[in-house]
Amino acid sequence: MTKRRNFSDKYKAAVVLEALRGDKTVQEIAAKRQLHPTQVSTWKRQAIEGMAGVFSDKVKKAENKDCEIKELHVKINQLAVESDFLSQGLKL
Numbered sequence: 001m002t003k004r005r006n007f008s009d010k011y012k013a014a015v016v017l018e019a020l021r022g023d024k025t026v027q028e029i030a031a032k033r034q035l036h037p038t039q040v041s042t043w044k045r046q047a048i049e050g051m052a053g054v055f056s057d058k059v060k061k062a063e064n065k066d067c068e069i070k071e072l073h074v075k076i077n078q079l080a081v082e083s084d085f086l087s088q089g090l091k092l
Contacts, residue, residue, distance in 0.1 A: 012043050013047075015029065015033055015035070015040060015043060016043050016044050016047040019040055019041075019043075019044045020044065020047070020048075026040045026041055026044070
């Protein structure tokens with residue numbers, strides 16, 4: 001049996017860009033890159049379907065959530081320190 005090949009995201013993007021340019025057919029790209037034409041077509045279809053996500057607000061919302069999560073972690077740590085300080089004061 002042959003080992004299954006894994007391709008990096010950058011490699012897939014390069015193949016898809018070449019396919020989207022339209023200079024060469026999918027068969028020519030597949031032969032040049034030693035891929036099956038179906039694989040090139042699949043990657044191209046996935047890229048086209050996912051392209052709308054690049055311009056959507058989902059990316060911005062995800063970034064905002066990351067910032068919000070970091071702020072909440074800081075607040076939790078601050079409250080934990082305050083709680084420990086106050087509990088030590090009550091023990092005295």
